Amino acid sequence: MKIKTDILIVGTGVAGLYCALNLLPEREILLITKATAEESDSFLAQGGICMLRDDADYEPYFEDTMRAGHYENRKESVEIMIRASQETIQDLVGYGVDFERNPDGSLKFTKEGAHSAPRICFHEDITGKEISSKLLAEARRRKNIKIIENMKMVDIITSGNRCIGIAAESGEGEMTEIAAKYTVLATGGIGGLYHNSTNFPHLTADSLAIAMKHKIELENIDYVQIHPTTLYSPRKGRRFLISESVRGEGAILLNAALERFTDELQPRDVVSKALWKQMYEDDKPYVWLSMENIPKEDILTHFPNIYRHCLEEGYDVTKECIPVVPAQHYFMGGIHVDKNSRTSMDNLYAAGETACNGVHGKNRLASNSLLESLVFAKRAAKDIDSGFDECEAIAPDVDIESYRGCDKDYVKTVRREIERWELTRE
Numbered sequence: 001m002k003i004k005t006d007i008l009i010v011g012t013g014v015a016g017l018y019c020a021l022n023l024l025p026e027r028e029i030l031l032i033t034k035a036t037a038e039e040s041d042s043f044l045a046q047g048g049i050c051m052l053r054d055d056a057d058y059e060p061y062f063e064d065t066m067r068a069g070h071y072e073n074r075k076e077s078v079e080i081m082i083r084a085s086q087e088t089i090q091d092l093v094g095y096g097v098d099f100e101r102n103p104d105g106s107l108k109f110t111k112e113g114a115h116s117a118p119r120i121c122f123h124e125d126i127t128g129k130e131i132s133s134k135l136l137a138e139a140r141r142r143k144n145i146k147i148i149e150n151m152k153m154v155d156i157i158t159s160g161n162r163c164i165g166i167a168a169e170s171g172e173g174e175m176t177e178i179a180a181k182y183t184v185l186a187t188g189g190i191g192g193l194y195h196n197s198t199n200f201p202h203l204t205a206d207s208l209a210i211a212m213k214h215k216i217e218l219e220n221i222d223y224v225q226i227h228p229t230t231l232y233s234p235r236k237g238r239r240f241l242i243s244e245s246v247r248g249e250g251a252i253l254l255n256a257a258l259e260r261f262t263d264e265l266q267p268r269d270v271v272s273k274a275l276w277k278q279m280y281e282d283d284k285p286y287v288w289l290s291m292e293n294i295p296k297e298d299i300l301t302h303f304p305n306i307y308r309h310c311l312e313e314g315y316d317v318t319k320e321c322i323p324v325v326p327a328q329h330y331f332m333g334g335i336h337v338d339k340n341s342r343t344s345m346d347n348l349y350a351a352g353e354t355a356c357n358g359v360h361g362k363n364r365l366a367s368n369s370l371l372e373s374l375v376f377a378k379r380a381a382k383d384i385d386s387g388f389d390e391c392e393a394i395a396p397d398v399d400i401e402s403y404r405g406c407d408k409d410y411v412k413t414v415r416r417e418i419e420r421w422e423l424t425r426e
């Protein structure tokens with residue numbers, strides 16, 4: 001099968017959807033996803049999305065982001081993100097996103113680890129679902145946007161150093177050539193490479209493998225964030241996240257003797273290390289998390305999803321501790337992009353978790369990733385629009401069947417490359 005479009009976006013998480021919605025309505029846009037449109041990590045985000053509250057918070061917010069990132073962040077990217085945050089939240093409200101509000105109608109803010117002030121907008125503990133479902137509904141309404149589900153990108157198609165489309169495989173196994181003037185990779189994180197992860201298992205870093213194959217520049221691909229608190233289960237499969245905002249609201253970590261052993265609001269990498277040390281000392285595969293300091297009413301209104309899920313697993317968090325364990329959660333590194341989300345290959349952009357624009361440095365500050373994904377996806381859209389009229393389409397000249405099975409070693413290749421970066425880092 002052959003498809004032709006102006007702009008192809010691979011991935012229907014917040015990065016892909018927001019990029020599509022910010023392109024001019026006269027563009028023909030195709031979004032594809034490997035799974036259903038709802039099966040993205042964007043739908044799983046719990047805690048919230050950061051926003052600069054006022055000018056006085058600029059310096060503290062900037063400093064919190066830099067400190068969490070061990071000062072390895074690209075300062076320009078951090079500035080762009082923070083400065084665009086208010087406009088982004090307004091945009092989301094315009095799409096119908098319902099953030100929690102105070103009785104006077106102003107936005108209500110919560111706090112998470114390593115934030116020096118409350119600056120996180122939220123919707124119960126399902127902020128990601130609230131944002132993504134509203135963006136998806138809008139994308140489905142737009143006549144110029146088409147979404148194809150269960151269509152997996154297996155490679156890009158190139159002409160010299162220019163991307164001219166992709167090779168994809170449909171759910172029925174049909175190989176498909178998709179020609180596009182511009183391609184945006186918005187394929188999310190890499191949790192599918194790990195046994196213990198909060199991510200959807202189908203997020204297997206396909207864009208990274210493809211980038212490696214085509215010598216597209218990568219950045220910090222060994223910077224992988226571990227979340228300190230996921231619900232412990234002896235079963236295999238996706239780990240359920242116990243959002244950091246639970247600790248932000250007062251939950252504490254306890255060892256086997258039910259004593260506190262660390263400051264719960266340090267950056268994630270520091271808290272995760274404290275948990276591993278404690279698990280080793282206790283000789284247990286988990287430590288305990290207690291919500292005894294959070295009023296029951298607050299647990300039920302702010303964290304209803306966490307409350308429900310834990311109850312299904314046999315724990316009533318209003319009455320007892322729950323076992324928690326660190327798990328792979330987020331990918332700070334990725335395909336290197338500039339401040340307009342351009343990769344090192346012409347006409348190829350990357351946005352969201354698969355891209356590295358340097359915002360997060362070595363470690364992400366909680367609730368910065370939805371914002372970063374949205375801000376830099378919009379910048380990709382604006383950049384594409386600005387060059388669109390001068391760009392001539394190039395028709396691919398390939399045997400699409402020759403791409404069948406070319407992705408079979410991708411997982412192994414990426415795992416090995418991440419290890420190589422870890423081992424060779426100074």
Ligand SMILES: Cc1cc2nc3c(=O)[nH]c(=O)nc-3n(C[C@H](O)[C@H](O)[C@H](O)COP(=O)(O)OP(=O)(O)OC[C@H]3O[C@@H](n4cnc5c(N)ncnc54)[C@H](O)[C@@H]3O)c2cc1C
Pocket residue numbers: 010011012013014015016032033034035037039040041042043044045046047048049050127128151152153154186187188189198199200202203204206207241329330351352353354366367368369370371373
């Ligand atoms: C449990 C959990 C809680 C989180 N909580 C927060 C939070 O509170 N605040 C915050 O800021 N961040 C949070 N995050 C992180 C945040 O959700 C993600 O970083 C963000 O949603 C990434 O968006 P994305 O669009 O880049 O990727 P995703 O939303 O993961 O979307 C990736 C898309 O790419 C598609 N795809 C992948 N490979 C292919 C392929 N080969 N072909 C076709 N399609 C493909 C997928 O099917 C999917 O549609 C959380 C993450 C998790 C897992």
